[in-house]
Structures are given as structure tokens and as C-alpha cells.
Amino acid sequence: MIKLSDVSYAYPDTDHYTLTNVDLDVPQGEVVGIVGASGAGKTTLAKIISGFIPHVDGGALSGRIEVDGINLPESTLAIAVSHVGLVIQSPFNQISGAKFTVREELAFGLENQGVEREEMATRVGEVAKLLGIETLLDRSPYALSGGQQQLVAIASMIIMRTPVLVMDEPTSQLDPGGTRMVFDVMSKLRDSGITLVVFEHKVELLREHASTVHVIADHQIVASGPARKVLSDPRLEKWAIGTTRYTRAAALAEEKSLLPKSTELPVSLEDSIDVFKGFKNLKKG
Amino acid sequence: MEVSFNDVKYTYPGGVEALKGITFNVPTGQSLAIVGQNGAGKTTLVRHLNGIFQPTSGTVTVGDWTTAGHTIAELSARVGYVFQNPDEQLFARKVFDDVAFGPRNLKFDEEAVASAVTEALEETGLTKEAQSHPHHLSLSERKRVALAAVLAMKTPVVVLDEPTTGQDHNGVRMIASIVKKLREANRTVIAITHDMDFCAENFERVIVMAQGEVLADSSPENVFNLPEVLAKARVEAPQLERLASSLGWKSHPMNVDAFVDNLEAKSR
Numbered sequence: 001m002i003k004l005s006d007v008s009y010a011y012p013d014t015d016h017y018t019l020t021n022v023d024l025d026v027p028q029g030e031v032v033g034i035v036g037a038s039g040a041g042k043t044t045l046a047k048i049i050s051g052f053i054p055h056v057d058g059g060a061l062s063g064r065i066e067v068d069g070i071n072l073p074e075s076t077l078a079i080a081v082s083h084v085g086l087v088i089q090s091p092f093n094q095i096s097g098a099k100f101t102v103r104e105e106l107a108f109g110l111e112n113q114g115v116e117r118e119e120m121a122t123r124v125g126e127v128a129k130l131l132g133i134e135t136l137l138d139r140s141p142y143a144l145s146g147g148q149q150q151l152v153a154i155a156s157m158i159i160m161r162t163p164v165l166v167m168d169e170p171t172s173q174l175d176p177g178g179t180r181m182v183f184d185v186m187s188k189l190r191d192s193g194i195t196l197v198v199f200e201h202k203v204e205l206l207r208e209h210a211s212t213v214h215v216i217a218d219h220q221i222v223a224s225g226p227a228r229k230v231l232s233d234p235r236l237e238k239w240a241i242g243t244t245r246y247t248r249a250a251a252l253a254e255e256k257s258l259l260p261k262s263t264e265l266p267v268s269l270e271d272s273i274d275v276f277k278g279f280k281n282l283k284k285g
Numbered sequence: 286m287e288v289s290f291n292d293v294k295y296t297y298p299g300g301v302e303a304l305k306g307i308t309f310n311v312p313t314g315q316s317l318a319i320v321g322q323n324g325a326g327k328t329t330l331v332r333h334l335n336g337i338f339q340p341t342s343g344t345v346t347v348g349d350w351t352t353a354g355h356t357i358a359e360l361s362a363r364v365g366y367v368f369q370n371p372d373e374q375l376f377a378r379k380v381f382d383d384v385a386f387g388p389r390n391l392k393f394d395e396e397a398v399a400s401a402v403t404e405a406l407e408e409t410g411l412t413k414e415a416q417s418h419p420h421h422l423s424l425s426e427r428k429r430v431a432l433a434a435v436l437a438m439k440t441p442v443v444v445l446d447e448p449t450t451g452q453d454h455n456g457v458r459m460i461a462s463i464v465k466k467l468r469e470a471n472r473t474v475i476a477i478t479h480d481m482d483f484c485a486e487n488f489e490r491v492i493v494m495a496q497g498e499v500l501a502d503s504s505p506e507n508v509f510n511l512p513e514v515l516a517k518a519r520v521e522a523p524q525l526e527r528l529a530s531s532l533g534w535k536s537h538p539m540n541v542d543a544f545v546d547n548l549e550a551k552s553r
């Protein structure tokens with residue numbers, strides 16, 4: 001669904017590459033996670049996969065970028081956005097500024113596509129329910145808390161029903177319950193065939209919802225694989241991404257010989273219940 | 286410096302009742318975390334501390350001042366507020382100037398400005414970016430510029446609105462050590478956060494808010510053992526507390542060391 005080959009990129013007026021020789025392959029109908037340190041190039045990659053680079057930001061882009069059968073750099077932004085939606089990192093900047101209510105804001109993209117009024121209203125209702133923002137529909141998109149604004153930004157992209165959704169730290173300002181809700185929505189969208197690429201720092205949630213995870217460091221993709229394997233990799237500390245407390249607790253317990261050495265440390269709550277339940281039995285037996 | 290909220294109510298011009306009577310005080314040198322659901326009123330509450338908002342009713346005090354009697358400029362010498370969204374706070378074309386803005390306003394002499402800026406940039410890992418344009422930085426870097434801008438003002442009260450948002454592992458550790466340093470200097474720290482592990486590991490007191498009200502106010506160990514309150518505020522316990530409770534433990538480990546200590550005790 002998404003295929004990047006040998007992609008390199010430098011921002012305008014800079015003398016260095018932010019990304020070099022990136023290869024990425026995302027199959028259709030999966031949730032794929034991408035992690036990386038602050039400034040590693042996550043947002044840059046998100047913009048490349050959604051056509052904002054080069055169509056908006058310019059700069060020096062090379063390599064091949066194909067999303068949903070479209071060669072993005074050779075296409076236009078208008079075509080790109082009908083195939084791939086980007087939830088940008090700062091929800092405040094996602095809001096169009098052209099609308100007075102959240103309801104109109106959510107309908108804005110559909111309106112531009114000439115979708116009929118009735119269908120528009122139905123889809124606004126659906127997406128608002130999906131994300132639990134029904135009570136905000138008549139408010140101004142600016143008279144919201146940071147987290148509420150983030151939910152509106154996510155909703156405004158989901159409503160477009162693009163085959164690919166790219167989300168740049170979509171839960172950064174959400175409360176823990178809201179974060180879980182958004183990840184559950186991602187899994188639901190995946191079940192309906194949508195392909196999702198999510199850039200996240202929340203390792204626990206990625207472990208629970210992503211099939212594959214890629215790591216960006218040193219301007220490249222340095223590790224890729226199944227979520228549990230990549231997210232328990234000790235090199236995550238060196239890459240400044242960090243592991244969950246579950247992983248750290250198990251690692252320390254192994255170091256103190258309280259647990260047998262494992263091949264793959266636990267990443268999520270469920271992983272660790274398995275591991276530490278074993279601990280109880282081991283000591284009793 | 287001590288701050289207090291006394292039956293503070295706040296209604297936005299559009300009619301949203303964001304705060305429904307908040308009362309608590311934070312003694313000098315305490316580190317307080319405020320957690321709770323999106324839209325609970327956390328940002329609205331702390332914006333009263335530097336006078337951006339004045340209560341619809343009730344009073345807010347900062348040291349011996351009532352905020353109603355002082356301007357934002359006066360209050361900024363006492364309370365440093367790091368915005369949730371750094372793009373609302375930063376405006377200069379150079380990181381250095383954004384960070385120097387506060388100290389210059391507070392009439393530090395140029396030498397003191399330079400040393401305050403240098404120190405704040407170092408603490409936030411931004412020394413190399415002093416001459417960069419903030420808009421050429423990534424969002425988490427801009428968020429740290431916003432933090433540096435407040436640290437440089439050396440206010441007795443520091444208010445951080447979701448300081449770890451978007452930060453990587455090193456960034457979170459950096460912020461944890463800044464909180465620790467502020468505490469050691471007996472400065473009052475109030476931080477809003479959705480990161481419960483960060484909260485449990487770095488704050489002595491936690492306030493849980495939902496729908497304009499305070500639902501709980503206690504130590505992390507106590508607060509994270511109140512399932513109904515947490516559910517109502519859409520908050521969850523830190524990771525290892527959830528694990529301990531799933532394993533049927535009676536203890537409440539708030540960090541990795543405490544968890545492993547417990548494990549060790551059980552293996553004896």
C-alpha cells in the first residue's frame with residue numbers, strides 16, 4: 001500500500017539531509033507504528049508519505065514514493081489528499097480557521113469534495129460518536145481544550161475515508177482513556193481495510209495495536225519487525241525512545257536473577273502478566 | 286512561594302462552566318501534579334495563577350498577592366507558565382531571543398540575561414539551537430524552548446502545562462530532573478500531565494480533576510489506588526501499579542525499583 005525506496009530529503013535552506021536512503025513497505029490493512037527520538041524525522045517522514053513534502057514544504061526530495069498506487073511527488077497535493085489523510089502533530093494547526101463550529105469544521109473536507117448535505121450530516125454524526133465528541137459539535141473549534149481539539153483534528157481526517165491514514169502523534173494531548181479510545185478506533189478502521197501509519201511515543205499502546213514497528217534513528221530506519229520484538233529491543237534506550245516500565249522491571253528482575261533470562265522481554269501489561277505469573281509459580285515450585 | 290485557590294469558579298464568555306468551585310493550596314516548595322480528563326479544566330485553572338484569567342468568583346493568591354490586584358506583568362515575576370501549545374508562547378525569530386524575552390522584561394541586566402538564557406538552554410538540551418529559528422525546530426524541541434523561556438525567569442512558582450507532551454525518553458528524563466532541581470531549590474512546581482508514570486515517579490502530591498471539580502487530592506500511592514475516581518477522570522494508574530494489581534499484590538509500586546524490591550521480598 002505504501003512503498004518508499006531509497007528516499008532522502010533535505011529541508012529548503014539547509015545543508016544537511018534529515019532522512020537518508022529510507023526504504024519502507026506498509027501492506028494494506030495494517031496498523032504500522034513508527035517510533036523515533038525527538039527531532040529524528042518522524043514528522044518529516046509523515047509529510048513525505050502524505051505528499052506535503054514536496055508539494056507544500058519543498059526541499060530536496062529523492063527516491064521513489066508510492067502510496068495507494070500513486071507516485072506522490074509526481075502527483076499533486078489535491079490528488080495526494082484523496083488517497084492519504086494526514087493528522088498533523090499540532091491539532092491547533094489542523095483546524096481550517098474557516099469555520100465557526102466543530103460541526104462545520106468536520107464537514108469542511110467533505111464540502112470541498114461536493115458531498116451532499118444529508119450524507120455530510122450523517123458522516124459528521126458518525127465520526128463524532130466514534131470519538132465521543134458529540135457534545136462539542138456546536139462549539140467553536142477554538143473554544144476547546146487541547147485534548148478536545150486533538151480529537152476534532154483526528155475526526156476531521158477520519159471522516160474523509162481515505163484508504164490510508166497517517167497520524168503524527170495523534171494522542172499526545174489525550175487523557176489515558178482518550179488515548180485508548182483512539183487506538184481502538186485505529187484498530188476498527190484497520191478491520192475495515194484502511195491502512196494506518198502512526199507515529200507515537202506511547203510504546204505500550206503500539207505494542208497492543210500495531211502489527212509492525214519501525215524505528216527511525218540517525219536519519220534512517222534502523223530496525224523493523226513485529227511490535228513486541230522491536231519495542232523490547234534494549235537499543236531503544238540508546239535511540240532515546242525508551243522502553244515501557246514493564247520492560248525495564250523485567251530487565252532489572254533478570255539482572256538480579258529473579259527471573260530466568262528471556263529471549264524477548266515483556267512490553268505490555270498482558271505480556272508482563274504472563275512473565276510474572278510464571279515468577280510466582282517458579283518460587284512456589 | 287505558596288499559592289492558593291479559594292472557591293474559584295470560572296465561566297467562559299460562551300457560557301462553558303469550566304471551574305465549579307476549586308479550593309486548595311500549594312505550600313512553598315511542593316511539587317504538585319494535576320491530572321484528569323480532557324476538558325476537565327486543568328489549563329483554565331492554572332491560567333489563573335499568572336492572571337491570564339481572573340476568576341468569575343472566588344480568589345487566587347500567589348504569596349501575599351491576590352491575583353485580582355495585580356497585572357499579568359507583575360505576576361510574571363512570581364509565576365512562570367509554560368503553555369500547553371508552545372506555538373502560542375513563542376514568537377521570536379531566534380531561540381535565544383525567545384528565552385531572553387522574560388528575563389529582559391523582568392529587567393535583568395544584559396549579563397544576567399545572558400547567563401540565565403545559557404543555563405536554561407543547557408538544562409533543556411538546546412544549547413546548540415540558540416541561534417536557530419524556532420519554526421525550524423521539531424515540535425518537541427519548540428516545547429522545550431518554551432520551558433527554557435520560563436526557567437530563565439527564575440520565578441518562585443513554576444507551572445508546566447503538559448511538559449512531557451511529545452518528548453522522547455531523554456526529554457522526559459530531562460524534565461524529571463528539572464522538576465527535581467526546582468524542588469531542591471524550594472521552588473513551587475505545579476505540572477499538568479497525562480503521563481501517569483511521569484506523575485507517579487516525580488511528584489509528591491496529585492490532584493485529580495474532572496468536569497471542573499477536584500475529585501481527589503493525595504499522594505500518588507493513594508490516588509492511584511482509587512479505581513472509581515480514576516475511571517471518572519479517564520485516568521489510569523501507572524504501568525507497574527496496574528501490573529501489581531493484576532498480580533493480586535497488596536503493595537503499590539510507583540516505579541521500577543519499588544516493583545523489583547517487592548519482587549525480591551516475595552522471593553525470600
Ligand SMILES: Nc1ncnc2c1ncn2[C@@H]1O[C@H](COP(=O)(O)OP(=O)(O)OP(=O)(O)O)[C@@H](O)[C@H]1O
Pocket residue numbers: 011012014018036037038039040041042043044045089420421422423424425426451
Ligand atoms: N522547516 C524546517 N526547516 C529546517 N529544518 C527542519 C524543518 N522542520 C524540521 N526540521 C529539522 O528536521 C529534523 C527532523 O524534524 P521532525 O519534525 O521530522 O522531527 P520529529 O521526529 O517529528 O520530532 P518530534 O518528536 O519533536 O516531533 C529536526 O532536526 C528539525 O529541527
Ligand SMILES: Nc1ncnc2c1ncn2[C@@H]1O[C@H](COP(=O)(O)OP(=O)(O)OP(=O)(O)O)[C@@H](O)[C@H]1O
Pocket residue numbers: 142143144145146147148173175297298299301302303321322323324325326327328329330369
Ligand atoms: N477559549 C475557550 N472558550 C470556551 N470554552 C473553552 C475555551 N477553552 C476551553 N474551554 C472549555 O473549558 C473546559 C476546560 O478546558 P481546559 O482547557 O481547561 O481543559 P483541560 O483540563 O486543560 O483539558 P486538556 O487535557 O484537553 O488540555 C472544556 O470544556 C473546554 O471545552
Ligand SMILES: [Mg+2]
Pocket residue numbers: 042043044089168423424
Ligand atoms: Mg514530529
Ligand SMILES: [Mg+2]
Pocket residue numbers: 145146147327328329369446
Ligand atoms: Mg489543558
